[in-house]
Amino acid sequence: MAFSLRSLPRAGPFARVSRVRWMSGTGTQTSLPDIDPAKLQIHKTTSPKPIPPSETLKFGHVFTDHMLAISWTQQEGWAAPEIRPYGPLTLDPSSTVFHYAQCLFEGLKAYRDVHGRVTLFRPDMNMARMNRSAHRIALPNFDGAALLDVLKQLIRLDKHWIPQEKGHSLYIRPVLIGTQQTIGISPPESALLYVICSPVGPYYPNGFKPVALHGTTEHVRASPGGTGAYKIGANYAPGVYPQKEAAQLGYVQNLWLYGSEHYLTEVGTMNLFVVFKHEDGSFELVTPPLDGMILPGVTRDSVLSLARSHASGALRLPHLGRLTVTERAVTMPEVREAAQAGRLVEMFGTGTAAIISTIDRIGYDGQDVVIPVEADGMGPVSRSLWTEIVGRQTGAIPSEWSVVVDE
Amino acid sequence: MAFSLRSLPRAGPFARVSRVRWMSGTGTQTSLPDIDPAKLQIHKTTSPKPIPPSETLKFGHVFTDHMLAISWTQQEGWAAPEIRPYGPLTLDPSSTVFHYAQCLFEGLKAYRDVHGRVTLFRPDMNMARMNRSAHRIALPNFDGAALLDVLKQLIRLDKHWIPQEKGHSLYIRPVLIGTQQTIGISPPESALLYVICSPVGPYYPNGFKPVALHGTTEHVRASPGGTGAYKIGANYAPGVYPQKEAAQLGYVQNLWLYGSEHYLTEVGTMNLFVVFKHEDGSFELVTPPLDGMILPGVTRDSVLSLARSHASGALRLPHLGRLTVTERAVTMPEVREAAQAGRLVEMFGTGTAAIISTIDRIGYDGQDVVIPVEADGMGPVSRSLWTEIVGRQTGAIPSEWSVVVDE
Numbered sequence: 001m002a003f004s005l006r007s008l009p010r011a012g013p014f015a016r017v018s019r020v021r022w023m024s025g026t027g028t029q030t031s032l033p034d035i036d037p038a039k040l041q042i043h044k045t046t047s048p049k050p051i052p053p054s055e056t057l058k059f060g061h062v063f064t065d066h067m068l069a070i071s072w073t074q075q076e077g078w079a080a081p082e083i084r085p086y087g088p089l090t091l092d093p094s095s096t097v098f099h100y101a102q103c104l105f106e107g108l109k110a111y112r113d114v115h116g117r118v119t120l121f122r123p124d125m126n127m128a129r130m131n132r133s134a135h136r137i138a139l140p141n142f143d144g145a146a147l148l149d150v151l152k153q154l155i156r157l158d159k160h161w162i163p164q165e166k167g168h169s170l171y172i173r174p175v176l177i178g179t180q181q182t183i184g185i186s187p188p189e190s191a192l193l194y195v196i197c198s199p200v201g202p203y204y205p206n207g208f209k210p211v212a213l214h215g216t217t218e219h220v221r222a223s224p225g226g227t228g229a230y231k232i233g234a235n236y237a238p239g240v241y242p243q244k245e246a247a248q249l250g251y252v253q254n255l256w257l258y259g260s261e262h263y264l265t266e267v268g269t270m271n272l273f274v275v276f277k278h279e280d281g282s283f284e285l286v287t288p289p290l291d292g293m294i295l296p297g298v299t300r301d302s303v304l305s306l307a308r309s310h311a312s313g314a315l316r317l318p319h320l321g322r323l324t325v326t327e328r329a330v331t332m333p334e335v336r337e338a339a340q341a342g343r344l345v346e347m348f349g350t351g352t353a354a355i356i357s358t359i360d361r362i363g364y365d366g367q368d369v370v371i372p373v374e375a376d377g378m379g380p381v382s383r384s385l386w387t388e389i390v391g392r393q394t395g396a397i398p399s400e401w402s403v404v405v406d407e
Numbered sequence: 408m409a410f411s412l413r414s415l416p417r418a419g420p421f422a423r424v425s426r427v428r429w430m431s432g433t434g435t436q437t438s439l440p441d442i443d444p445a446k447l448q449i450h451k452t453t454s455p456k457p458i459p460p461s462e463t464l465k466f467g468h469v470f471t472d473h474m475l476a477i478s479w480t481q482q483e484g485w486a487a488p489e490i491r492p493y494g495p496l497t498l499d500p501s502s503t504v505f506h507y508a509q510c511l512f513e514g515l516k517a518y519r520d521v522h523g524r525v526t527l528f529r530p531d532m533n534m535a536r537m538n539r540s541a542h543r544i545a546l547p548n549f550d551g552a553a554l555l556d557v558l559k560q561l562i563r564l565d566k567h568w569i570p571q572e573k574g575h576s577l578y579i580r581p582v583l584i585g586t587q588q589t590i591g592i593s594p595p596e597s598a599l600l601y602v603i604c605s606p607v608g609p610y611y612p613n614g615f616k617p618v619a620l621h622g623t624t625e626h627v628r629a630s631p632g633g634t635g636a637y638k639i640g641a642n643y644a645p646g647v648y649p650q651k652e653a654a655q656l657g658y659v660q661n662l663w664l665y666g667s668e669h670y671l672t673e674v675g676t677m678n679l680f681v682v683f684k685h686e687d688g689s690f691e692l693v694t695p696p697l698d699g700m701i702l703p704g705v706t707r708d709s710v711l712s713l714a715r716s717h718a719s720g721a722l723r724l725p726h727l728g729r730l731t732v733t734e735r736a737v738t739m740p741e742v743r744e745a746a747q748a749g750r751l752v753e754m755f756g757t758g759t760a761a762i763i764s765t766i767d768r769i770g771y772d773g774q775d776v777v778i779p780v781e782a783d784g785m786g787p788v789s790r791s792l793w794t795e796i797v798g799r800q801t802g803a804i805p806s807e808w809s810v811v812v813d814e
Contacts, residue, residue: 090496093474099643101510103506105506135648137644184466184467223627223631232645233644234645240507241543241594
């Protein structure tokens with residue numbers, strides 16, 4: 001039976017990932033192998049590296065003894081997963097990842113919790129987002145539960161690399177790249193998924209340090225119809241030069257403002273929250289909506305979820321008082337006006353690396369808007385949310401979000 | 408003397424590239440080595456590959472015996488250029504190119520011209536654009552003339568790979584990638600520039616074949632404040648999925664429409680031209696302006712330059728008649744109205760691979776807009792411009808644009 005490209009089902013970005021795949025050009029429909037944990041091959045290193053002292057760790061500079069690698073081809077599907085000694089990739093210079101940015105990644109952390117267990121924090125969110133990213137740039141999808149299974153085995157093998165100290169963790173970096181060896185631009189016929197792990201210290205080893213932002217209007221991080229909602233490499237390289245420009249002006253990061261209204265979108269590579277105080281004394285926690293320009297961050301979702309539980313009375317968080325939680329557009333003039341009127345409570349970014357990063361100043365329209373920060377570098381809402389999230393990550397607060405990898 | 412980041416000169420995207428570099432964090436200003444052709448090291452292959460018959464060539468599938476590689480570090484500047492046997496790159500899995508799309512490329516062609524010489528077409532344009540791309544994503548700049556020098560030596564070494572047949576050429580692909588082995592997001596402290604070469608046949612071996620386009624409004628290729636004007640990898644991966652969608656609807660490529668006005672921007676990965684006929688019988692050749700969303704294509708510039716020479720009387724091209732040449736915004740409703748009124752002469756894309764690619768149909772707003780095409784698959788303006796450009800590339804028409812590599 002003839003098979004027309006036109007009859008392919010049109011999958012939306014949140015479509016369920018199917019195990020059924022189509023072989024291009026063959027006229028047949030077939031089911032190819034997905035990632036299969038039962039086929040995992042483990043090749044242990046014969047020369048383990050020395051584990052550096054925790055106090056010397058710099059983010060993402062040191063990697064553990066092993067990595068996970070799973071190759072894919074359009075003809076054969078996903079090959080057997082392999083855990084092997086950490087080492088270089090050997091790739092043809094024509095591989096599409098080098099030319100067309102056919103790459104995406106995830107970031108999550110493994111913790112040694114207060115009970116001595118090894119845990120992950122909401123890893124299902126990373127698996128789902130990784131599949132959405134892959135779909136958006138025509139890289140292959142996979143069974144997220146199967147990847148998580150073999151990823152846990154990697155973590156167990158290298159669990160002695162997880163620093164024990166408070167605030168430390170093992171940063172897990174899954175990557176998916178196109179490896180087709182032709183320089184035409186098309187969905188790659190081959191790809192490589194790999195995972196590397198890096199022991200990291202706390203983002204703020206000496207207490208919270210609020211950052212100064214440059215309200216950036218001459219460059220955009222994302223646009224309507226673009227790819228800002230996906231964790232693909234293409235969203236990151238273009239942000240490095242604007243960050244250099246901000247640094248030259250004396251700011252730490254970009255506050256990405258969009259459009260002539262100067263809508264707040266993200267800060268650096270983090271999601272963004274603003275807290276307003278209303279006339280009745282209640283707080284409003286605001287973050288930009290998932291309109292296609294905003295990355296659906298795991299920490300963003302955790303903050304929203306906890307704050308809404310507090311607002312509904314299902315959960316009682318200290319110091320939050322009466323709270324409304326809204327995903328809505330917020331502009332820089334609104335922030336400035338609230339700051340001037342004393343109605344701005346605080347602003348902070350959220351992300352896996354720092355969890356919460358508070359903001360004390362925004363260069364905007366030729367002047368600095370000063371954002372309130374308390375003596376410990378935080379504010380009432382960020383402090384309360386940070387405490388709850390860290391408690392759940394470290395196991396001090398029992399939570400379904402904490403997934404045990406090793407007892 | 409203390410050196411503040413604030414005192415760094417702010418370079419615009421078209422700023423002259425200086426040989427003076429700054430060492431970050433050292434407080435000193437120093438001049439590091441640029442690319443130096445005198446230091447070129449040539450390691451020839453001991454096992455040359457068989458050269459495939461020209462009729463079997465598929466675009467970008469086969470590569471010549473040698474490649475050029477030049478590494479850079481922030482501490483040492485550009486290392487000695489090396490021509491070595493074509494072979495794989497060995498890169499740490501933490502290299503930033505795999506995570507954050509720190510990659511850019513160029514595309515140009517070497518021709519065996521009608522006099523038997525090996526030539527390049529306006530390669531200075533590619534060197535200048537490659538430096539602008541590098542600056543935009545915080546990769547290192549270099550002396551474009553020096554890169555062109557060593558690139559010519561690579562072409563001379565592999566010149567027997569240039570197919571002799573009409574319409575054939577050697578496609579040259581320079582690439583620059585970030586190779587820093589840490590997963591923080593910053594300007595990379597190390598990078599690799601390399602060049603590979605692929606013998607290619609004519610884009611349309613059996614005569615011109617006009618393409619049908621999908622007027623794409625739900626995805627954008629570029630946006631104001633974005634990176635559409637740079638030839639960086641990040642502009643390409645996001646276009647693959649929309650192209651798949653267009654193919655599923657029965658179209659070959661995306662016509663990227665921007666904004667609620669549906670401004671025409673580019674077609675697939677080519678620049679775009681529209682020809683209108685005015686009431687006085689004259690033609691207007693229109694292309695979108697370089698407003699930051701449009702790649703400054705070499706073929707685009709050649710088409711504009713030739714058409715303007717014709718319009719001014721400096722050059723006489725056949726069949727063009729009275730012509731005005733404008734870089735201006737053009738919307739899809741304007742194109743549709745002109746097509747319905749019989750005032751649309753033709754539409755075509757331009758790029759290095761196909762030179763000119765004509766368009767016969769645009770799916771827009773639920774209907775197909777039919778674009779005029781003559782029996783040979785071209786129109787009066789595209790045919791005349793294509794003939795002139797190919798004449799200059801093949802040496803049949805003497806031109807300063809043709810740069811001799813080998814007599």
